[in-house]
Amino acid sequence: MYEAPLEKHSVNIREVVLGDGEKAKKIGGENTFPFHFFEGTLPNPPGLALEFLDMQPENWTAWTLEPFRDVVSDPLKWAGKCVGEYGAEILCLRLLSTDPMGRDASPEEAAKTVKNIVDSLNIPLIVLGTGTEDKDSKVLIEVARACSGKNLLLGPVLKGNYQEIAKAALEHGHAIVAQASMDANLTKELNIALCKFFPPEKIVVDPTSSALGYGMEYTFSIIESIKQFGLVDKDNMMRMPIFSDVAGECWRTKEARESEEQGILWEAITGMTFLLAGADLLVLRHPEALRLIKNMIS
Amino acid sequence: MILIGEDLNVMSNTISQAIKERNPEPIRKCVEGQAGNGMDYLDLNVGPQKKDPAETMEWLVKTVQDYTDLPLCLDTTNPVAMEAGLNFCKQKALVNSASGVKESMETVMPLCRKYSAGLVLSVINDAGLPSDADERAASILESLEFANELGIENEDIWIDPVLLPVGVDQRQVLSYMEFIQMIPDLAPGAKSVCGLSNLSYSAPKGLRGLLNRTFMVIISRYGQDAAIASGFDEELILLNKGEMPEIVDLIHRAMDEEDLDISNLSQKEQEYVKTTQVLMGKTLYSNSWLEV
Numbered sequence: 001m002y003e004a005p006l007e008k009h010s011v012n013i014r015e016v017v018l019g020d021g022e023k024a025k026k027i028g029g030e031n032t033f034p035f036h037f038f039e040g041t042l043p044n045p046p047g048l049a050l051e052f053l054d055m056q057p058e059n060w061t062a063w064t065l066e067p068f069r070d071v072v073s074d075p076l077k078w079a080g081k082c083v084g085e086y087g088a089e090i091l092c093l094r095l096l097s098t099d100p101m102g103r104d105a106s107p108e109e110a111a112k113t114v115k116n117i118v119d120s121l122n123i124p125l126i127v128l129g130t131g132t133e134d135k136d137s138k139v140l141i142e143v144a145r146a147c148s149g150k151n152l153l154l155g156p157v158l159k160g161n162y163q164e165i166a167k168a169a170l171e172h173g174h175a176i177v178a179q180a181s182m183d184a185n186l187t188k189e190l191n192i193a194l195c196k197f198f199p200p201e202k203i204v205v206d207p208t209s210s211a212l213g214y215g216m217e218y219t220f221s222i223i224e225s226i227k228q229f230g231l232v233d234k235d236n237m238m239r240m241p242i243f244s245d246v247a248g249e250c251w252r253t254k255e256a257r258e259s260e261e262q263g264i265l266w267e268a269i270t271g272m273t274f275l276l277a278g279a280d281l282l283v284l285r286h287p288e289a290l291r292l293i294k295n296m297i298s
Numbered sequence: 299m300i301l302i303g304e305d306l307n308v309m310s311n312t313i314s315q316a317i318k319e320r321n322p323e324p325i326r327k328c329v330e331g332q333a334g335n336g337m338d339y340l341d342l343n344v345g346p347q348k349k350d351p352a353e354t355m356e357w358l359v360k361t362v363q364d365y366t367d368l369p370l371c372l373d374t375t376n377p378v379a380m381e382a383g384l385n386f387c388k389q390k391a392l393v394n395s396a397s398g399v400k401e402s403m404e405t406v407m408p409l410c411r412k413y414s415a416g417l418v419l420s421v422i423n424d425a426g427l428p429s430d431a432d433e434r435a436a437s438i439l440e441s442l443e444f445a446n447e448l449g450i451e452n453e454d455i456w457i458d459p460v461l462l463p464v465g466v467d468q469r470q471v472l473s474y475m476e477f478i479q480m481i482p483d484l485a486p487g488a489k490s491v492c493g494l495s496n497l498s499y500s501a502p503k504g505l506r507g508l509l510n511r512t513f514m515v516i517i518s519r520y521g522q523d524a525a526i527a528s529g530f531d532e533e534l535i536l537l538n539k540g541e542m543p544e545i546v547d548l549i550h551r552a553m554d555e556e557d558l559d560i561s562n563l564s565q566k567e568q569e570y571v572k573t574t575q576v577l578m579g580k581t582l583y584s585n586s587w588l589e590v
Contacts, residue, residue, distance in 0.1 A: 185465055188584035196589075229582050237590060238582065 006039050007032075009231045013280070014201045014239050016175055018047065018090060019124030020151045025090055027204070027280045028241030033227065034278050035297075045297065047281040048271075048290055049090035049126055051247045052078040054105075054113045055097040063260035064251055067287050079117050086287035087294075092126040093117065094248075098139045099130040107142035115146045126153040126177070126283065128245075137161040144168040153177060155243070156206060159190055166198045177243050179206040182218055184225050184238070191237040200236070204281060206243040211250045212270045219244070220277040227278035241280035246271040251285055268292040299518050299538055300339070302371050302392075303332035303529030304495060306362070307343040317344070317354060322361050329365040332529030336539070339392060340366065341526050342383070343373035352382035359386045371418070371526070377405045384413040392416040394526075395458060398423030398441035411448050418491055419445065420458040421477075427460055431476035434459055435484055442485055452487035456524060461492045463499040464509065464576065464583050471497070471513075472579045479520050489523035502585055507531050512573040514538065515549045549574050556580075 008031075015029035027047040032040025054075050057065065067086070071077040075093065082088040093114060097105035114127055127143055129136030140154045141164060155177025157165045162178065169176050178194060180186035187205055194203060207222045229238040250256050250270050256263035267289035271282045275297065284290045305328050308314045316324035332340055340362065347354055355374065359382075362370065369389035374380050384391055395418035396406035410417045419441055421427070421434040428434045438457055445455060459477045462470040478490050497513050498506035511534045514525055518538075527534060536542050548567055552558050552574035560568045569588055576587045 184582060185468075185584045188582055189586050192584060192586040192589050233582065235582050237584075 009040065009234075011231060011234045011239060013227070013230055013241055014203075015044065016153075016201060016204055016241050017151060018126070018153050018175065019122075020149070021122050023089070023123050024151070025124045030280075031231070033231070034276055044280075046275050046279065047090050047124075048088070048293060049092040049124075049281065049283045050082040050086060050088035050287065050290055051092040051094055051283050051285050052082060053094050053096045054110065055103065057096075061251065061257045061260075061263065063263060064285055075113055076117055076120055079121055079123075082287075083121060083123055086290060088123075088287075088290065090124045090126065090281075091117075091121075092128060092247075092283045094128045094130075095139060095143075096130065098135060100132055100135045104135075107139045110139050111142040111146035114143045114152075118147050118150050118152070124153070125150075126155070126281075128155055128177075128283075131156055131158075131179075133158055133160040137164045140165045141168040144172040144174050147174075148172040151175060153204060155179060155204075157190075157194075159186075159193075162190060162194055166194055169202070170198055175202040175204065177204050177206045178240070179208060181208045182222055183207075184222060184229060187226060188229075188235070188237045191240065195237065200240065203240045204243045205240045206245065209244045209246060209249050209270075209274065211246075211253050211256070212266055212273070213255060214249070214253060216270060216273060220273060223274060223277035223279055242278055243281045243283075244271070244274045244279040245283045246274065247283050247285035264288045264292070268296075272296055299514065299522060300489075300491075300524035301337050301529070301535070301538060302339040302341050302491070302524060302526040303335075303337035304341050304343070304493070304526045305332055305529050306340060306358075307373075308345045308347075309343070317358060320357060322364070325358070325361050326365050329362050333366045333368055335529050335532070335535050337368065337529045338524075339369050339371045340529075341371040341373050341394065343394075344376075344379060345374065347374055347376045347379045351376045351379035355379040355383040356386055359383045363388055377409060380406065381409055381413075384409065384415060387413075387415075390415060392418060392456065394418040395420050396441070396445075397421075398437050398444075400424060403441060403444050407445055407448050407450060410454075411450055414454075416454045416456060417445065417450055418456045418458050420460055422460060427462075429470075429473075431473045431480060434473070434477045435480055439484060442488075452485050455485065455488040456491040457481055457485060457488050458491050458493070461494070461496050463501070464497055465500045465585065468576075468579055468583050471577060475517065475520055478517060478522050482521065490521070491524040491526065492517070492522065494525040494527040500585075505585075505588070507534065508569060508573055509577070510534065511537055512549060512570055513577055515546050516553060516574065516577060519550060519553070545570055553578055 012031035013028040018025045026044045030042040095110045097103045152174045156179035157176045180190045209219045229235045250267040256266040371392035372383040373394040393410045393415045397420040421437045423437045498509040552571045
């Protein structure tokens with residue numbers, strides 16, 4: 001009788017811990033490709049984070065706003081609802097108020113918001129800046145300091161600000177999201193630079209994501225190849241868990257903004273596709289998209 | 299390997315300025331430097347040369363020949379400049395280049411025939427750059443047939459498989475190697491040539507030479523006949539002359555052995571090994587490939 005060959009790999013993706021205490025979550029750790037339970041071990045299910053903002057959202061569609069309508073003016077209540085009502089086990093706080101092109105809130109103000117949440121809710125927290133190298137560097141250093149020892153996941157850490165942010169993360173015991181856009185060579189380059197002084201088991205990589213219909217295939221290929229370089233080629237600098245910010249990209253699309261059902265499916269399908277490619281941690285916006293993905297993978 | 303010096307190039311500000319001002323001095327320096335370092339040909343790259351193409355190329359060819367007897371490789375996409383240059387070459391020149399693009403075959407190949415010059419023929423065709431070795435083979439066979447029918451023999455053809463930067467697509471570097479090994483069967487008598495420096499485009503400036511030199515040794519082992527390369531990279535020239543046999547041997551071992559122990563090697567030797575491993579596709583390329 002025919003037996004399908006099994007591919008075993010001798011190394012695993014590094015396991016990264018998010019948060020501290022009993023609600024801490026682990027991601028990564030697998031020695032095989034996504035959902036290949038027949039070939040290896042995947043000790044941790046993919047991490048699914050719900051996002052919230054540190055200010056009232058602008059330009060959100062009615063259906064992404066609706067689940068949070070009563071709490072959007074208060075980040076702490078918003079976070080609480082994500083956990084209590086929608087069952088999120090990881091949260092992602094986007095510090096939109098710090099955008100230098102927008103409200104340009106100070107690093108201190110942002111750090112205060114984060115600390116307030118961390119002190120009140122003991123749950124793994126991703127904290128994202130706005131992708132502006134200079135400002136993010138100031139903001140994330142302040143956040144790292146204010147929440148010392150809480151093992152946050154801070155990002156995005158880019159080529160132009162990795163030194164400052166990673167140094168603060170190291171000093172205060174946080175993990176980081178290293179972001180290099182759609183290029184495995186650049187992902188590796190940034191990891192090499194980081195690992196000269198930063199522990200690899202505290203790095204999650206973000207190859208940046210595109211939504212369904214807007215280049216999702218490219219993201220799929222790059223996630224897949226990063227995982228292959230790590231597992232098959234045993235490339236030490238490519239064995240980091242992979243992060244994908246699905247929320248931000250999906251809800252920008254015309255299609256997701258056209259109707260509630262379509263939007264939720266757009267986000268769930270994009271997210272699920274990246275999990276199949278090998279992503280270890282997703283950021284989602286709509287609680288229903290979170291529920292759909294949870295059901296699919298449980 | 300036959301080396302074609304690449305340094306007379308309008309991409310260089312000094313050269314471009316000298317051509318514009320018809321100032322022979324920088325040209326002399328560049329020609330004598332490359333010739334003195336043992337280049338076999340000199341490439342004259344004037345780009346598209348939109349302004350006074352014929353007069354410019356004529357001046358450049360005559361000026362270069364004032365300082366050297368080396369054969370020239372005329373590198374322009376402008377057929378008017380090409381013909382003007384060919385007219386004044388004292389030695390059998392190389393036309394750089396024609397491709398399988400219809401227009402190129404119909405304008406450049408007849409010129410080559412008319413002046414009995416050698417022809418650099420790239421694998422690019424109307425469909426673009428072939429994506430693997432087999433597609434390169436299919437493309438070159440078509441263009442070769444066209445050239446042979448015009449009366450250009452394989453012996454006068456220098457096949458350019460088109461080398462892409464390792465930082466852009468590592469797999470293309472591997473299919474390059476695969477393809478050059480097919481050339482003796484595909485086109486008996488033809489030579490292979492490449493723009494070696496293209497390999498390291500986008501790599502850190504100080505490390506480009508290392509990539510180029512290592513790759514030259516690798517493809518030389520696979521039968522590559524010629525390369526357009528820097529006439530001022532002394533180590534490249536020494537390697538090519540066979541004066542650094544221990545490095546060549548080390549590169550060959552790094553090509554063959556899965557896990558070469560580098561702990562006892564000097565830093566320079568380690569760099570050649572790491573670079574070979576990247577170029578052979580054994581490890582993923584990044585701009586900091588030497589730092590791991």
